[in-house]
Amino acid sequence: MSTAIWDDYLEKLIESWKKETQPFRTVSYLNRLRTNALNRVESLRLPTIRDEEWRFTDISSLRNTPFPRASTISLLSLDSQKNTFLNEPVCRLVFVDGQYIPELSSLVDDDSVTVCRLSGLANTCASKAERHLGQLADFQDSVFVALNTALMHDGVCIVIPANVSATIPVHVLYVTSGKEEVAAYPRCLLVAESGAEVTIVEEYVALREGASLTNAVTEIYIGESARVNHIRVQREAPQAFHIANNATFVAKAARYDSVSFAFGARISRFDQKITLAGEGAECQIDGLALIAGRQLADTHTFIDHANPHCGSRQLHKCIVDESAHGVFSGKIMVRPHSQQTDAKQLNHNLLLSEKARMDTKPQLEIFADDVKCAHGATVGQLDKESLFYLQSRGLAEEAARNLLTYAFGGEIINRVVVASLRQRLEEYILARTRIS
Amino acid sequence: MSAALQNLVNQPYKHGFVTNIESDIAPKGLNEDIIRLISSKKNEPEWLLAFRLDAYRRWLNMVEPAWQNVKYPKIDFQAISYYSAPKPKKKLASMDEVDPELLRTFEKLGVPMHERAALAGVAVDVIFDSVSVATTYKEKLAEVGIIFCSISEAVQLYPELIKQYLGTVVPPGDNYYAALNSAVFTDGSFCFIPKGVKCPMDLSTYFRINTEESGQFERTLIIAEEGASVSYLEGCTAPRFDTNQLHAAVVELIALDDADIKYSTVQNWYAGDENGVGGIYNFVTKRGLAKGRNSRISWTQVETGSAITWKYPSCILRGENSVGEFYSVAVTNHHQQADTGTKMIHIGANTRSTIVSKGISAGQSNSSYRGLVRITPAARNARNYSQCDSMLIGNQCGAHTFPYIQVQNNSAQVEHEASTSRIGEDQLFYFSQRGIGAEEAVSMIINGFCKEVFQQLPLEFAVEATKLLSFKLEGSVG
Secondary structure (H helix, E strand, O other): OOOOOOOHHHHHHHHHHHHHHOOOOOOOHHHHHHHHHHHHHOOOOOOOOOHHHOOOOOOHHHHHHOOEEOOOOOOHHHHHHHOOOOOOOOEEEEEOOOEOOOOEOOOOOOOOOEEEEEOOOHHHHHHHHHHOOOOOOOOOOOHHHHHHHHHHEEEEEEEEEOOOOOOOOEEEEEEEOOOOOEEEEOEEEEEEOOOEEEEEEEEEEEEOOOEEEEEEEEEEEEEEOOEOOOOOOOEEEOOOOOEEEEEEEEEOOOOEEEEEEEEEOEEEEEEEEEEOOOOOOOOEEEEEEOOOHHHHEEEEEEEOOOOOOOOEEEEEEEOOOOOOOOEEEEEEEEEEOOOOEEEEEEEEEEEOOOOEEEEEEEEEEEEEOOOEEEEEEEOOOOHHHHHHHHHHHOOOOHHHHHHOOOOOOHHHOOOOOHHHHHHHHHHHHHHHHHOO | OOOHHHHHHOOOOOOOOOOOEEEEEEEOOHHHHHHHHHHHEEEEEEEHHHHHHHHHHHHHHOOOOOOOOOOOOOOHHHHOEEEEEOOOOOOOOOHHHHOOOHHHHHHOOOOOOHHHHHHOEEEEEEOOOEEEEEEEEHHHHHHHOOOEEEEEHHHOOOHHHHHHHHHOOOOOOOHHHHHHHHHHEEOEEEEEEOOOOOOOOOOOEEOOOOOOOOOEEEEEEEEOOOOOEEEEEEEOOOOOOEEEEEEEEEEEEEEEOOOOEEEEEEEOOOOOHHHHOOEEEEEEEEEEOOOOOOOEEEEEEEEEEOOEEOOOOEEEEEEOOOEEEEEEEEEEEEOOOEEEOOEEOOOOOOOOOOOOOOEEOOOEEEEEEEEEEEEOOOOOOOOEEEEEEEEEOOOEEEEEEEEEEOOOOOOOOOEEEEEEEEEEEEHHHHHHHHOOOOHHHHHHHHHHHHHHHHHOOOOHHHHHHHHHHHHHHHHOOO
């Protein structure tokens, strides 16, 4: 990856963004980080399908559009607010085309959640950001993380203080207005201090169809015995590029639950890295990709068992229709001396049409002997017996198919703890399966 | 780790000795002249020399692959002698005429050829370094029309068959080591089962690498015509050396309509000492083409030796209803490294494949399963089942699984599962409670772990493999 080739696409990109990017005034650390990342970008290049990690995901079409920064700030109509905001009281942070919109956001009054913009870091947030921002998501080997770090202009730092349970969920909403073909480089850092608890919903939505680029990086630091419940929904426009990196650090006895949904985008790529960095840390990461048309959804996960007595569970599902292409690569690493590791990974894929394609690569790398590790992967179509059973109960074949497809995805949706979001996802998947 | 088990693991290599036979060795190094020399020494036709030179030119433009999960010092391809043959004495008509030194070697290895041939009904085509010295049972096989001889003999006697099939499954430019092999292969086996013939006995080849620093580049070609079936056994032992030896073989199998090829391997080459010094580099390309309808290709391998094992016996399932199978046990100990697995390429409709892979790592070794299951858009109703289990013995070894599953047809059913486990204290306790010592318990547990694969081996091999595994892992558990 890191051959020193100067990529002319990256060069132009950096040049055009440099002009518009203001230095961060309050924290010099951020400017330093940005410069380091910029230097790193110079020795990286865009990955091609000749790179093992990008074998099935051809992003060369990304070069065709420059994707500049949004020139105007748009607000959401009441209607779109209704479709994107959650019914429950939440701490809401809204970004439109990469810009933070205070008018649409609503912060909590109590002290359970502290939110700061990167451009105005203060107090606790400043020290947390200095300690963790750019530390969890490594930009040395990933050109997209490096680009995000180099070009980040707006973003948030969320801190949950020690031994505090956030009273309401945090909803970070990234909206693509679709008015022009723009790029957004959103950045989010969540720090749950030891013993803290929080539910965070990270959602990407598009207001209308059209090409756009989102290159998002989310870093989550979970302190000792803290718990973070993370729900990620990606519903970008069918022409969009969505590239995201999540990096999570799970300290001793802490727990991380994550559910991610990939519904939109022409090409979406989601890299999720979880480091179980303390004894007894646990994580459960589930995912669902539902794609059709000529969409490509690529999920790469990496669970690093770096300490003894850690546990991980993973269930990833893909429903691939029409000429869509699903990609999954999940690696479980068990470092030397990480004894008593208990890791389980499952990947089930449903191909609904003849042209649908699925590439999956579950991987285990194990360097300790006293461990329980297993993974499984299946690719197939709907079970004929089940279809027959439903039909024999009077369901039309079409209805039976839709019901089974819905049930296949429903297992993941049930993991969503925020009721109104779960309902919205259920409706969404019902609508999608009805079309097919 | 108990002392008893420690001892078991650390058993010296039992087959380490060098036979002194005068060898006819080509100067070290590789260039077009060496290839011409090999070709002229073997009295080869013009087209084969062209085949070799074409492969060599491709090889020159290729880059040594680096994606594999093994580490080794860079190989100096100019420091290898590419041809070595025992001095030709005279044509041998019976076993009595074989060099007594050679016969003694086989006896030391526990391969009493004549006995084995008579008792077990096995025809043994013995490869001693690069030239085939004795072939038994040839006549019996010839009665039913089976050709079983060394590939250099086949080039002389059946050039049209060789020309038709050589390089069709593994083309000369397939990969770095296949290209190297195509350029410099010296010997190997050729087997041709004509239409409708069921081979009356298991065919077997014993390979020996004998001359120090001479890499062995055999080429095996097996063709089963319509309705034919054959079971082929390959077994390997090599003497002890401290310089690493490269072994880059190519095996090609072709099964026509309704044909059935079963290829079994027990590989126990010198693995280097307990510090990882020496040992064979086993970089092999093995591939079978299930070309005809209802054809079947089955690979069974027990990999216990070599410092580095790096091979993926594969099946291209082109014929309708064709079947591919892969059963593997890979055992690594000390500093051994193994990156092995299979590729199942489903092209024809209703093709089925099964993969069962068992990896056992002990000491500071690493073993990886790397496999590909590809269902192409034309492969309607294809079916695959894969199972990869690893067992770790000790906390300094590693086990890795890298399966690639690529499905482009929605009527396919593909399943993959993998697990990792170890021999638990409670299991050993259970055995000792019943008066069974740790060593025997481990041997029993491991045999149980590998049972599904051993069942696929021909009888004599199954016995040999069971023994091999127990003394390979002796002393590594506790």
